Amino acid sequence: MSHREKTISPTERLNQFPQNCKRIVVLGAPRVGKTSILTRYLRDGFVEEYNPTSEDFLRKLFRIRGETYQIDILDASRERDFPAKRRLSILTGDIFLLVFSLDDRSSFEEVCALRAEILAAKSKLTKSPAPEPCAQQPVPVVLCANKVDLPEPERRITKAEVLRALGDDCAYFETSAKDSTNLEKVFETLAKLGGLPMETGPSQHRKVSLRSYQAMRTERAAWNGRRVAGRDDPCGTLYPLARRPSFTTDLRQVTGPLTARKGGKGLEKCHIQ
Secondary structure, eight states, X not given: OOSOOOOOOHHHHHHSOOSEXXXXXXXXXXXXXXXXXXXXXXXXXXXXXXXXXXOOEEEEXXXXXXXXXXXXXXXXXXXXXXXXXHHHHXXXXXXXXXXXXXXXXXXXXXXXXXXXXXXXXXXXXXXXXXXXXXXXXXXXXXEEEEOTTSOGGGOOOOHHHHHHHHOTTSEEEEOBTTTTBTHHHHHHHHHHHHTOOGGGSTTSSEEOOHHHHHHHHHHHHHTTTOOOTTTTSOEEEEOTTOOOOOHHHHHHHHHHHHHHHHTSOGGGTSOOO
């Protein structure tokens, strides 16, 4: 052959879009336990010390029943003082995890405002002239009232208050990142509402290294899709080279479909500011 075929490196191959991609956006006040919950979700561990979030974008890759899944997790906490950035994060999110602390009433008031902002932004983004039977689907939002392990006298919000403010039908859990109380239910609900397999939950798959994950994918291709005992068990790995797409890329993701549908007038439907 006179031309060369491009060789794709293992890193490039992993970085190609898998069959199913979802972005979970995590929001809430500082010091409510968001990082600890994410540590449980991604690594099944717990960090006692509080450190302000330094990594705001994480990615986990899964191989489940012969399909690949990519879950991007954006901790948008550092966007509290930047409404335009926060709104863009909301518009590009698929699933939302809102966290407040049971010993901090202001953190609960913050997630109430965030939930309203999410529902309003998504409603405007998906607004279309479609008939009522084709109305938009509910936005996948899960609320965590964290630190349920604290003594009762330290609690500042009751469950009745939460349900009164948010409605009986909201996906609400009282959790403890420290001892894992109800976290499995939270992760199951995130998967169910977001259209993900239950095997994405931390207790439902094998944790493997990036190298092992890549080797399994390569071997699977060599088997031409044949099932091999033990090799087809659900597995997942953290992707350490993940970087958040640029704001330009995210903005294009939001405005692109609307621009195509409305002849360049998409921004009229979903203002970022």
